[in-house]
Amino acid sequence: xxxxxxxxxxxxxxxxxxxxxxxxxxxxxxxxxxxxxxxxxxxxxxxxxxxxxxxxxxxxxxxxxxxxxxxxxxxxxxxxxxxxxxxxxxxxxxxxxxxxxxxxxxxxxxxxxxxxxxxxxxxxxxxxxxxxxxxxxxxxxxxxxxxxxxxxxxxxxxxxxxxxxxxxxxxxxxxxxxxxxxxxxxxxxxxxxxxxxxxxxxxxxxxxxxxxxxxxxxxxxxxxxxxxxxxxxxxxxxxxxxxxxxxxxxxxxxxxxxxxxxxxxxxxxxxxxxxxxxxxxxxxxxxxxxxxxxxxxxxxxxxxxxxxxxxxxxxxxxxxxxxxxxxxxxxxxxxxxxxxxxxxxxxxxxxxxxxxxxxxxxxxxxxxxxxxxxxxxxxxxxxxxxxxxxxxxxxx
Amino acid sequence: xxxxxxxxxxxxxxxxxxxxxxxxxxxxxxxxxxxxxxxxxxxxxxxxxxxxxxxxxxxxxxxxxxxxxxxxxxxxxxxxxxxxxxxxxxxxxxxxxxxxxxxxxxxxxxxxxxxxxxxxxxxxxxxxxxxxxxxxxxxxxxxxxxxxxxxxxxxxxxxxxxxxxxxxxxxxxxxxxxxxxxxxxxxxxxxxxxxxxxxxxxxxxxxxxxxxxxxxxxxxxxxxxxxxxxxxxxxxxxxxxxxxxxxxxxxxxxxxxxxxxxxxxxxxxxxxxxxxxxxxxxxxxxxxxxxxxxxxxxxxxxxxxxxxxxxxxxxxxxxxxxxxxxxxxxxxxxxxxxxxxxxxxxxxxxxxxxxxxxxxxxxxxxxxxxxxxxxxxxxxxxxxxxxxxxxxxxxx
Numbered sequence: 159x160x161x162x163x164x165x166x167x168x169x170x171x172x173x174x175x176x177x178x179x180x181x182x183x184x185x186x187x188x189x190x191x192x193x194x195x196x197x198x199x200x201x202x203x204x205x206x207x208x209x210x211x212x213x214x215x216x217x218x219x220x221x222x223x224x225x226x227x228x229x230x231x232x233x234x235x236x237x238x239x240x241x242x243x244x245x246x247x248x249x250x251x252x253x254x255x256x257x258x259x260x261x262x263x264x265x266x267x268x269x270x271x272x273x274x275x276x277x278x279x280x281x282x283x284x285x286x287x288x289x290x291x292x293x294x295x296x297x298x299x300x301x302x303x304x305x306x307x308x309x310x311x312x313x314x315x316x317x318x319x320x321x322x323x324x325x326x327x328x329x330x331x332x333x334x335x336x337x338x339x340x341x342x343x344x345x346x347x348x349x350x351x352x353x354x355x356x357x358x359x360x361x362x363x364x365x366x367x368x369x370x371x372x373x374x375x376x377x378x379x380x381x382x383x384x385x386x387x388x389x390x391x392x393x394x395x396x397x398x399x400x401x402x403x404x405x406x407x408x409x410x411x412x413x414x415x416x417x418x419x420x421x422x423x424x425x426x427x428x429x430x431x432x433x434x435x436x437x438x439x440x441x442x443x444x445x446x447x448x449x450x451x452x453x454x455x456x457x458x459x460x461x462x463x464x465x466x467x468x469x470x471x472x473x474x475x476x477x478x479x480x481x482x483x484x485x486x487x488x489x490x491x492x493x494x495x496x497x498x499x500x501x502x503x504x505x506x507x508x509x510x511x512x513x514x515x516x517x518x519x520x521x522x523x524x525x526x527x528x529x530x531x532x533x534x535x536x537x538x539x540x541x542x543x544x545x546x547x548x549x550x551x552x553x554x
Numbered sequence: 555x556x557x558x559x560x561x562x563x564x565x566x567x568x569x570x571x572x573x574x575x576x577x578x579x580x581x582x583x584x585x586x587x588x589x590x591x592x593x594x595x596x597x598x599x600x601x602x603x604x605x606x607x608x609x610x611x612x613x614x615x616x617x618x619x620x621x622x623x624x625x626x627x628x629x630x631x632x633x634x635x636x637x638x639x640x641x642x643x644x645x646x647x648x649x650x651x652x653x654x655x656x657x658x659x660x661x662x663x664x665x666x667x668x669x670x671x672x673x674x675x676x677x678x679x680x681x682x683x684x685x686x687x688x689x690x691x692x693x694x695x696x697x698x699x700x701x702x703x704x705x706x707x708x709x710x711x712x713x714x715x716x717x718x719x720x721x722x723x724x725x726x727x728x729x730x731x732x733x734x735x736x737x738x739x740x741x742x743x744x745x746x747x748x749x750x751x752x753x754x755x756x757x758x759x760x761x762x763x764x765x766x767x768x769x770x771x772x773x774x775x776x777x778x779x780x781x782x783x784x785x786x787x788x789x790x791x792x793x794x795x796x797x798x799x800x801x802x803x804x805x806x807x808x809x810x811x812x813x814x815x816x817x818x819x820x821x822x823x824x825x826x827x828x829x830x831x832x833x834x835x836x837x838x839x840x841x842x843x844x845x846x847x848x849x850x851x852x853x854x855x856x857x858x859x860x861x862x863x864x865x866x867x868x869x870x871x872x873x874x875x876x877x878x879x880x881x882x883x884x885x886x887x888x889x890x891x892x893x894x895x896x897x898x899x900x901x902x903x904x905x906x907x908x909x910x911x912x913x914x915x916x917x918x919x920x921x922x923x924x925x926x927x928x929x930x931x932x933x934x935x936x937x938x939x940x941x942x943x944x945x946x947x948x949x950x
Binding site for chain 1: 703706707827828829830831832836837840843844848849850851852855
């Protein structure tokens, strides 16, 4: 049997860098490519330092930031001075969350495709591992004021084993998250606000449930509110995080189309679900489908396309991630699942020596990754996880 | 002003060849490529002669047709012997129809793309000129058991100035023909039976109206009945005759998809109108759209695509055929339309020295070709027909 070669370990961020990135996440707006360039030149601590300690006698307000407008630099300086990153980190830690930065094992490296618009960091709540989830995720996005047809279709597409990423908005987003949750599947909400400040308020409960069972993610520090431009820039994170974006219903000039176009620019698959030509809520999708997007009518067709990338097999064919790329705590729960017969999560928790809640979250993660499956009230390994089938997989 | 160069005149068929082709149209089934090869080798009269007068002492039943099965040749011989082409021609002439063969001015030369499966001839009823109509025609096809959504969409697409070609079946075909007629537009029904034997019977009235205002066309001689294989082979004629095929609603494995695929093989545009993914009647169209077909949601998008071919401008931009390629009788009516103000058809008929019925048919043809338009109860030249706009067109 081949031993999979683990990916090279990323260089971990220093505590100073993490703190600086947390401060910068309050200082610059998401996707600001000016800031991205200075970050690349000076590093996070160097960039922050130059904001907090302007050199006298520069002759200009922008000082070490030539080419970036005075107003922008002035605004960064104001915000950097007011930032209290240690407090922000504490706030999120107290909610059970974390602040991921490039270099962390859990950092989804596909975000690097955003280059200078890459998020400074990601505020995350929820029990799962963002990096492994993102590897088999699909974005499902669409209109807020969707039709029952759109909601039905989104929920249906969300029930198929991949990790559903969406924006927690009303309409298609909500239907997608709910569909994934209802199927015991995995889902990630990418917010345009702080992860402690659910928006929209009407989705309080939904977002809380995603926090418990999935992942809630955002670029903005605690207590941040969404703005129109933050919604638009949030979409690039959804596009970059996922293997492909499916637009379910969208009017002309809708934000979902922007997500799909961002996905296309990043080399991700873009897909659209058609509808009646008489529906304005399908007009934007049809526009997309007249371009390079692929028409999909069901989950199999999404799998067919995403599977094309060669790194992500259809869910039903079992895991594609080598076991040793699982986060240690997840791998630990995987080892605690007995080889034969479905086993209740509580028993698995005892064997793993952790809480039932934590075990359940890890089991959902393993489920979404194809390592484990539910059977009645219990959980068991999938065929693909047994040594025999691993040998078969090696032979094909 | 540039004088358009007329296309080279085709070699006219001899009376013997026309008679032989009429006999052969009763002898071989539509699209029989064996027959097409012998026709190419021996010519129509030579092929028929070898069927009617088998050489003794050949040693085989198939005689001069090596490689073609005995049964097929035996069936051809039986049918050729029973054929009475002079009577068939008389029957159709008495109905006001005609039998077109390659070499006729009215023969649509794009049918040559069918090579050995090209129709032996076309039995035609109706006042218009098939060749000029086919040059700006689009096929609208789809399910017999269509939904109200499909029928609405087909009728809507049919109301836009191009010549609508379809198969006169129930469902989408009927909606397409009716839509074209209701808009005073031009339409061609391609039948899988004799043009004197309308099928389906429930479309008696519709087919009669098309005979009066448009064109009813078929490969089969009078009194022929449709069969499943005749329906399928009829579809290749619809595909070959038109600039593109639009499928409005179709289940998986529907005959309309076969028409679209035939169109694609012939280098024509294939288009599909999407619908809800929950509708089995859109499933076939979606299958097509996941291939190379183009999604269209309205007539403008069809025009955009068909216009790509460079020879057929959108209807609203006026005629693209040089006036001197019009059939003489049609050109005569065009000359009878006064330069200013809408004029009743009866007045135009007087000026042209022909009957109001004939004038009206020619006016509809001129309308579909973009030379004339209806205005209230009268008819007038389009802007594109006036000398000033011809000069503008020359300058772009």
